[in-house]
Amino acid sequence: MPAESLEVRNLSAGYGPTVVLEDMSFSVSAGSRLSILGRNGMGKTTLLASLMGLTKRYGGEIRLDGKDVANLKSCDRARQGLGLVPQTRDIFRSLTVEENLLAGLKGRPRSALQEAYEMFPRLRERRRNLGWQLSGGEQQMLSTARTILGRPSVLLLDEPLEGLAPVICDELMAAFARLAATGEMTILLVEQRIESALDFADSVMILERGHIVWQGTSEALRADQNLVEQYIGVGSLH
């Protein structure tokens, strides 16, 4: 499936009676990269989960290449092209790396596993290891590779670098950049490491208390230290 555009119109969503996202609208063109920034608890994970249909939606549209998927169940949104790599790195801990990857193939031939191994050679080395035996970085690679094998047209990455050593972060970001360069996926990245998020993205969106408070290019945000301090934190950009 080729990259698709994503358009969100007036989305309000949350958990039970708690509204977290209010009247949110933004769009991402096909094949481009958006980083979503903001302090803890501002609604970044809720936004990705809401796009995927994992929260309660109170209103609004979510359009993939113009087609509204907001009324679809999560599994049907995945079929339409949305793919989420959750912050929790959902992998099957008692299955091997290869078995985890097979679960991501969604009907594609087994030979497609090579795509995952080319993206993350470390997974090939560890293909017979069980999920729980992997390091945090390897679990993130596995979680990402499994989602990518389903060939999403819009990939949602939720804090993929959280808790990982700098060398592993660099490895993951390089893999995401290679993936983005293929132009086959539109990528939304939620990330606390602002330098990595800005290096990666064409455009950036900052959330505060469930609202979009700033949108612009990576260059514009990099050039505005006051904005970074106001919405993200003093000293987060060097």
Ligand SMILES: Nc1ncnc2c1ncn2[C@@H]1O[C@H](COP(=O)(O)OP(=O)(O)OP(=O)(O)O)[C@@H](O)[C@H]1O
């Ligand atoms: N399952 C839930 N039920 C009720 N409230 C929730 C739930 N998950 C998150 N929230 C609340 O929604 C708000 C937004 O949380 P969210 O996890 O989306 O923020 P975030 O920006 O991703 O934060 P972080 O960077 O810490 O992951 C917070 O006030 C949080 O307490």
